Amino acid sequence: MDKLTFILICHFGLEKVLKSEIRKLGLEISEVTDGEVKAIGNLSDIPRLNFNLRTAERVMIEMSIFKAVEPDELLENARKVEIEKFVPVDGEFLVTKANQDKNSVLKSSQANQKTVKKAFVDRLKNVYNTNVLTETRGKYPFRVKFNKNICSIRLDTTGDSLHKRGYRIKSGLAPIEETLAAALIKLTEFSKDKVLVDPFCGSGTIPIEAAMIASNIPPSVDRAFVSETWDAISRESWKKARAEALENINQERLSMNEIKIFGFDIDSNMIRIAKENADRADVADIIHFETCAVRDFWNLECLKNIESGIILCNPPYGERLEDKESIVPIYKDLKTSYEKMKNFDMHIITSFEDATKLLGKETKNRKLYNGMIKTYLYSYLVNV
Numbered sequence: 265m266d267k268l269t270f271i272l273i274c275h276f277g278l279e280k281v282l283k284s285e286i287r288k289l290g291l292e293i294s295e296v297t298d299g300e301v302k303a304i305g306n307l308s309d310i311p312r313l314n315f316n317l318r319t320a321e322r323v324m325i326e327m328s329i330f331k332a333v334e335p336d337e338l339l340e341n342a343r344k345v346e347i348e349k350f351v352p353v354d355g356e357f358l359v360t361k362a363n364q365d366k367n368s369v370l371k372s373s374q375a376n377q378k379t380v381k382k383a384f385v386d387r388l389k390n391v392y393n394t395n396v397l398t399e400t401r402g403k404y405p406f407r408v409k410f411n412k413n414i415c416s417i418r419l420d421t422t423g424d425s426l427h428k429r430g431y432r433i434k435s436g437l438a439p440i441e442e443t444l445a446a447a448l449i450k451l452t453e454f455s456k457d458k459v460l461v462d463p464f465c466g467s468g469t470i471p472i473e474a475a476m477i478a479s480n481i482p483p484s485v486d487r488a489f490v491s492e493t494w495d496a497i498s499r500e501s502w503k504k505a506r507a508e509a510l511e512n513i514n515q516e517r518l519s520m521n522e523i524k525i526f527g528f529d530i531d532s533n534m535i536r537i538a539k540e541n542a543d544r545a546d547v548a549d550i551i552h553f554e555t556c557a558v559r560d561f562w563n564l565e566c567l568k569n570i571e572s573g574i575i576l577c578n579p580p581y582g583e584r585l586e587d588k589e590s591i592v593p594i595y596k597d598l599k600t601s602y603e604k605m606k607n608f609d610m611h612i613i614t615s616f617e618d619a620t621k622l623l624g625k626e627t628k629n630r631k632l633y634n635g636m637i638k639t640y641l642y643s644y645l646v647n648v
């Protein structure tokens with residue numbers, strides 16, 4: 265098969281972080297737009313991208329891109345998409361998602377979905393010379409994206425979003441997505457010999473992702489992918505990519521005892537859950553979790569001999585109006601504790617608009633979306 269164009273989806277604002285992850289896997293970047301990075305690769309890159317990318321939500325193949333302003337134009341162009349390269353005669357092909365774009369003439373996602381599905385039925389009946397498509401084997405989820413009358417048809421290789429690593433079975437009310445946590449860690453320039461402290465760790469996502477990064481544990485090697493059963497991707501590619509990803513863990517694990525990652529939370533139930541999650545992620549031995557209020561963590565015995573490091577946290581946002589007042593003391597306590605940790609950089613992701621009034625002027629900030637919530641990552645840096 266010729267070269268493929270992959271579309272890697274990420275949180276808005278984190279395209280650069282994803283780009284550098286993709287480059288490290290040896291793929292060439294061809295385009296970057298809001299929340300999407302395109303890269304050129306081969307079939308055998310599908311397992312590699314899915315197993316190893318920490319900050320992408322999913323890995324899709326761009327099957328075709330064309331202009332369409334009339335339903336017939338969409339139908340005709342979709343009929344030309346060579347989906348038989350992936351979908352066998354009995355394959356179940358779904359057009360699961362079509363985005364709605366008010367800047368395109370063809371606005372109705374439902375209608376576009378239907379048109380593309382019809383085009384694919386026509387195509388497969390024609391190329392396989394049959395009247396019956398049983399759609400009984402495998403799953404081939406296609407998506408249609410319109411942007412200013414340009415239609416991009418994608419085939420999803422991931423299935424369940426990549427933030428579902430599998431280790432976080434339990435969480436609190438507002439857990440941060442694993443992919444976002446990993447991206448924030450990368451933005452802090454954390455590495456395995458630095459100390460990382462999360463004083464609002466909840467279910468442990470930030471410390472767990474940091475521990476996985478520090479020990480080179482691939483994020484998604486233990487989960488299933490929709491493309492695992494496809495004939496187009498050899499079993500050998502999956503086996504080889506899995507072995508390669510796991511091989512890196514063993515080498516890194518040798519220097520594990522240097523790692524210092526800490527998670528604290530006022531809620532002892534959350535600390536219990538965080539420990540269970542860390543255990544499932546196979547990093548429980550390299551994270552210290554402890555029940556502690558943010559006001560007191562600077563004074564904990566476990567941090568006594570530590571001189572410098574990174575604080576990275578996702579405190580309560582007070583999203584509901586009635587919660588706003590109650591979170592003020594939490595931000596004040598964070599400020600007081602941070603003042604005691606002189607050589608630590610601090611990074612906070614929050615949507616709370618009064619955060620910097622309470623914490624002081626940040627060194628820099630970055631706008632990010634945590635799901636649908638507009639947030640900022642405020643950074644307080646020791647050496648600017």
Ligand SMILES: C[S@@+](CC[C@H](N)C(=O)[O-])C[C@H]1O[C@@H](n2cnc3c(N)ncnc32)[C@H](O)[C@@H]1O
Pocket residue numbers: 435436438439440441463464465466467468469470528529530531534556557558559578579580581594597
């Ligand atoms: C937005 S959640 C953090 C979620 C976490 N990143 C995760 O992925 O599960 C905020 C956490 O702050 C904790 N918290 C609230 N007040 C606190 C305080 N005064 N000191 C320490 N932790 C506090 C809550 O128990 C909650 O787990």
